Amino acid sequence: MADILAGDPSGLTLLVERHHGPLLGYLYRLLDGDRALAEDLVQETFERVLRQRTFRPSNRLKPWLYAIATNLARDHFRAARRRGPVAGAGDLPDRPDPDPGPEDVTVVRDQARGVAEAIGRLAPEYRETLLLRFYQGLSLQEIAEALAVPVGTVKSRLSVGTRRLRDLLQEEGEETS
Amino acid sequence: MTPSNPSRPLDTPEGLAAALREQDLAEGEIRELAPVLARLAAWEAPIPAPADTAQLVSRLAPLLPAPSPIRAVARARPRGVGPRLRAEFGRVVLQATLFRPWFWLSSAAIVALGLGLLSATGVNRPLLLELLGPALSYLAVAAAGRAAPVGTLELELACPVSATQLTLTRLLIVLSYDVALGLLLSLAPGGGMLSLTLHWLAPLLLVSGVALLLSGRLGVHLAVGVATFGWVAGTVLMGSAGGLTGTAGLATGGRAVALALTGLVALAAAVASANVRARGQLRHG
Numbered sequence: 001m002a003d004i005l006a007g008d009p010s011g012l013t014l015l016v017e018r019h020h021g022p023l024l025g026y027l028y029r030l031l032d033g034d035r036a037l038a039e040d041l042v043q044e045t046f047e048r049v050l051r052q053r054t055f056r057p058s059n060r061l062k063p064w065l066y067a068i069a070t071n072l073a074r075d076h077f078r079a080a081r082r083r084g085p086v087a088g089a090g091d092l093p094d095r096p097d098p099d100p101g102p103e104d105v106t107v108v109r110d111q112a113r114g115v116a117e118a119i120g121r122l123a124p125e126y127r128e129t130l131l132l133r134f135y136q137g138l139s140l141q142e143i144a145e146a147l148a149v150p151v152g153t154v155k156s157r158l159s160v161g162t163r164r165l166r167d168l169l170q171e172e173g174e175e176t177s
Numbered sequence: 178m179t180p181s182n183p184s185r186p187l188d189t190p191e192g193l194a195a196a197l198r199e200q201d202l203a204e205g206e207i208r209e210l211a212p213v214l215a216r217l218a219a220w221e222a223p224i225p226a227p228a229d230t231a232q233l234v235s236r237l238a239p240l241l242p243a244p245s246p247i248r249a250v251a252r253a254r255p256r257g258v259g260p261r262l263r264a265e266f267g268r269v270v271l272q273a274t275l276f277r278p279w280f281w282l283s284s285a286a287i288v289a290l291g292l293g294l295l296s297a298t299g300v301n302r303p304l305l306l307e308l309l310g311p312a313l314s315y316l317a318v319a320a321a322g323r324a325a326p327v328g329t330l331e332l333e334l335a336c337p338v339s340a341t342q343l344t345l346t347r348l349l350i351v352l353s354y355d356v357a358l359g360l361l362l363s364l365a366p367g368g369g370m371l372s373l374t375l376h377w378l379a380p381l382l383l384v385s386g387v388a389l390l391l392s393g394r395l396g397v398h399l400a401v402g403v404a405t406f407g408w409v410a411g412t413v414l415m416g417s418a419g420g421l422t423g424t425a426g427l428a429t430g431g432r433a434v435a436l437a438l439t440g441l442v443a444l445a446a447a448v449a450s451a452n453v454r455a456r457g458q459l460r461h462g
Contacts, residue, residue, distance in 0.1 A: 004241070012241055013234050020230045025222035035223055043233060050240040111219035119220070133196065134217055137185035140199065158200045166213045 004050070016046060019062075022136055023069055029131050030073045032120050041076065045069045062138065063145035070128055070146060077124070118168035126161035133158055187218045273350055280320040281354070287312050288358040295362065303376045306362055307412050310377035313358065314384040315405045317351035319397055344451050348389075348444065355381060375433035383436045384408050386443025393450050 004011040023045060027038035045068045119127055125147075132138045132146060140158075144151045186196035193214060197207045225233075255264045291309040294300055359381065363373040384404045391400035 009238060009241060012237060016234045016237065017230055020225050020233060024225055028222045029220065043236065046233070046237050047240060050237060050242075111216065112221065115217055115220040119217075134187050134193075134214065135185055135222070155200055159202070162197070162200070162202075162210055162214065166210055169213050169216055 012050075015049075019065055023065065026066065026131055026136050027069055027073060029116070029119065029135060030070070030128065031076070033116055037076070041069065041072045044072055048072075060142065060145060063142045066132060066136070066138065066142075066146040067148065074124070114169065114172035118165055118172050121168055122161060122164060126157055126164060129154060129157040130161045130165060187215070190215065269350065272347055275347075276320050276351070280316055280351075284313055284316050284354065284358060287316075288361055291362050302373070304412065306373060306376035307380050308409060309362060310355075310359060310379070310381035311384040311405050311408045313355040314381050314388060315401045317355055318385055318388040318392065318401045318404075320351065344448050348448070352385065375437070379433040379436040379440065380408055380412075382440030382444070384440070386440040386447060389447035390443045390450065393447070393454060 004015060020042065023042045024038055027041050027045075028035055031037050031041070045065060048068050049065065119130070122130065128147060129143060132143045133140075138146065140151050140154050143154045147154070149157075186192040190211060193211050194207055197210060197214075202210065255261050287309060291305065294305055295302055356378070359377045360374065362377055363370050384401075387407075388397075388401040388404035391403055394400075395403065
């Protein structure tokens with residue numbers, strides 16, 4: 001990171017190659033499957049990394065990146081609330097796997113839609129915590145740093161969030177069956 | 178489509194169970210929750226193509242800060258033994274030029290005065306030597322350590338050598354000069370060479386070490402003042418009841434060796450402490 005802030009282009013390439021995919025995945029799910037918006041916010045995340053000079057070598061890079069991405073998503077939600085509901089955001093899932101046959105695709109799409117809707121119905125603090133934990137593979141400590149909360153709060157959000165998600169997924173399962 | 182994060186808990190049932198276990202869930206709850214949560218894997222996220230990533234890098238590249246000329250200089254280290262030795266010699270010469278003439282001349286004047294006094298009869302030679310050594314220390318530390326309290330972060334960044342190297346180089350220069358001058362004192366007639374040397378060398382090292390150590394907290398001038406005055410007061414009060422006309426000193430025999438070793442330990446601690454502080458400044462600057 002110090003190399004990047006000193007203007008080293010190879011450091012930038014390494015940073016983007018390593019974190020582009022994971023950040024896109026996180027923001028895509030956090031933003032209800034809106035890929036275009038997720039792409040924009042990924043770029044903005046990296047832009048903030050390059051513009052702001054608050055990074056300290058003692059900080060861990062991954063939680064810091066996710067903290068910026070999460071704050072950008074929160075800003076987006078706040079702005080969207082002020083503007084009022086927008087129709088058509090996030091058709092889920094937007095890119096089905098091209099290999100399976102038509103029936104498989106339908107099943108996969110249904111399952112993915114069920115999961116996406118269940119996660120989308122969670123309160124933001126639970127959604128962020130669960131996404132960082134289960135999809136991004138962050139440790140409890142890294143999540144605590146990314147969301148600026150104590151590790152105890154992360155555990156409590158995971159505990160409540162997973163139970164709530166289980167109930168929502170079971171509801172979805174009953175509705176589809 | 179492959180998962181975007183290969184190390185996520187969702188990839189294997191064991192990974193998911195371990196993640197739930199880390200949340201302090203009971204085994205029964207884990208058995209109940211794991212199959213439901215495993216369904217999360219069905220919602221896959223898009224993976225950016227390498228071309229997309231390359232495009233993103235090219236869009237971000239204009240935002241990179243301009244390459245720092247200071248860092249470029251710092252990276253241009255000489256390669257090979259010859260160029261390195263020349264660079265080291267150049268560094269010593271450069272550092273030696275930092276000391277103004279008053280340092281070299283006043284140190285020499287102190288020794289000249291000491292030689293004059295030592296050749297006089299009826300003088301407490303050990304005590305005189307023990308006072309002359311710290312006087313040289315005072316000048317040495319005041320001259321070598323002057324940059325410490327003035328916040329020279331830009332200078333530190335611009336230098337292709339570390340703060341430790343500079344500190345050690347300066348210390349070596351002034352101590353070598355002081356020791357060379359001090360040896361002249363040991364040549365004074367009427368005393369054993371080793372004994373006389375210990376009388377001035379032990380307090381010189383002790384006062385230099387303590388002063389450098391204190392300079393990190395007190396500032397250079399106050400630190401050398403405290404260390405030198407402390408030694409002078411201690412010597413006069415405890416070491417030699419007869420004063421300048423007596424015959425005894427404080428830095429004799431084993432005590433002199435202990436004092437010298439203490440001084441060396443303090444010097445090492447001062448250099449280590451300066452290095453830690455410099456690293457801290459560079460990290461947060």
